[in-house]
Amino acid sequence: MLDQSEQSVKGSEQSTYLDWNNSIGIIDKAFEKELFVLIIGPKGTGKTSLVREYATQKSIELKSINFSLRTRESHLIGTKNLIEGNIGFDEGILVKSMREGNILYLDEINAAEADVLLRLDEALDDRRQIVLKESDGRVIKAKDSWFVIATINPLTQVGTKELPPQLLSRFPVRIRLDYPPEDVEYQIIKKHVKNPTESEVLLGIKLANTLRQASAVEELYYSPSIRETIAFAKLLEGGVSAKQSAKIVFGNVYSQWGNVEFQKVNDIITSMFGS
Numbered sequence: 001m002l003d004q005s006e007q008s009v010k011g012s013e014q015s016t017y018l019d020w021n022n023s024i025g026i027i028d029k030a031f032e033k034e035l036f037v038l039i040i041g042p043k044g045t046g047k048t049s050l051v052r053e054y055a056t057q058k059s060i061e062l063k064s065i066n067f068s069l070r071t072r073e074s075h076l077i078g079t080k081n082l083i084e085g086n087i088g089f090d091e092g093i094l095v096k097s098m099r100e101g102n103i104l105y106l107d108e109i110n111a112a113e114a115d116v117l118l119r120l121d122e123a124l125d126d127r128r129q130i131v132l133k134e135s136d137g138r139v140i141k142a143k144d145s146w147f148v149i150a151t152i153n154p155l156t157q158v159g160t161k162e163l164p165p166q167l168l169s170r171f172p173v174r175i176r177l178d179y180p181p182e183d184v185e186y187q188i189i190k191k192h193v194k195n196p197t198e199s200e201v202l203l204g205i206k207l208a209n210t211l212r213q214a215s216a217v218e219e220l221y222y223s224p225s226i227r228e229t230i231a232f233a234k235l236l237e238g239g240v241s242a243k244q245s246a247k248i249v250f251g252n253v254y255s256q257w258g259n260v261e262f263q264k265v266n267d268i269i270t271s272m273f274g275s
Contacts, residue, residue: 016191017046020184022080023175027054027149027195030173036148037122038171043223045177046188047151051105055150063097064105067112067161073119077134089135094123098130101143106150110160117167124148124170156218181216185229193233200242204232207250207272211265218266224250243273 003254019025023039027050030037048064055062065075076094080087097104106120123130126155128142150171155158180188182205189196189205208224228249235245246269254264 015053015056017049018184018188018191019050019053019178020180021049023177024054024057026175028058028174031058034144036146036171037150037170037173037175038173039149039151039175039177040154041177042154042223044227045159045179046226047177048105048107050177051103051149051151055103055105058103060147061098061100061102062105063093063102064107065093067109067116069113071112071116074134076119076244077130077132078117079256080135089132095130095132098123098128098140098142098146101145102147104146104148106163108153108160109150110152110155110163110191117162117164121164121167121170124167133160135211140168143264150214176182179226181207182206182209185226188226189230189233192230193237195237196233197236199234201229203242203272204236204246204250205229207234207246207269210268210272211250214238220254221261222253243269244274 027037039050041047050165051064052062065071074092075093078090078095081090082088091099094104109117109120112120119130123142128146130140132138132140148171150227152163155162178184182202185205186198186202186209189201193201208229211220212223214220232245232249235248236242240248247266251262251266251269254265
């Protein structure tokens, strides 16, 4: 079984991803030239959706791990086990992926601890191999088809750290994925909502961008994601008023930072949607 922080997926459902800046084309060129890819951008801009869409289009198995302070070397490399008196070894997701030669997705890699990054660096250098010092010392060499995509969040986000230069250099293809233009975000929403009311949805997107810009300059603590503008449109579709939908999706979350923050955002909502 995979650790809870790991996933193995093969997509088969109809795509709802809109490749508005040709990121898939760039990833595919990197795949052809055996260059690892780093996707940089804030939470909620569709980084994971992009990686999943690429794996689906290529019909290649995707293995992924989401990094945090709780991620250990054993999640990547594996651990010894004892079955009926025999010592064995349960491979971690990094070793499995290298041996199988599929796509490995390293999500939020700059949230990992230094010792974890060190083992990754060992596997990602030009030799693309790793020594299983936790087991019998054998060398695992990646298949030629092995491909790695990583994402990082901006350093302003809590829990993130600057990647060591040598590890950063392992990902020479870098894609910056920010929030899309408002008209593009509306097209994304249309892939998730059957009959969105254009004027109200565009107003919700404008509100989201206002909050995103305020968060970028640290005037607010939180930046709404694309999934939240989709949720706003779905509530509208369900018959909830635009202002109420805005409060539910965009406004109420700020109450966790106190009444001043909450009132500031609700004043913005009132100014845009009326009293």
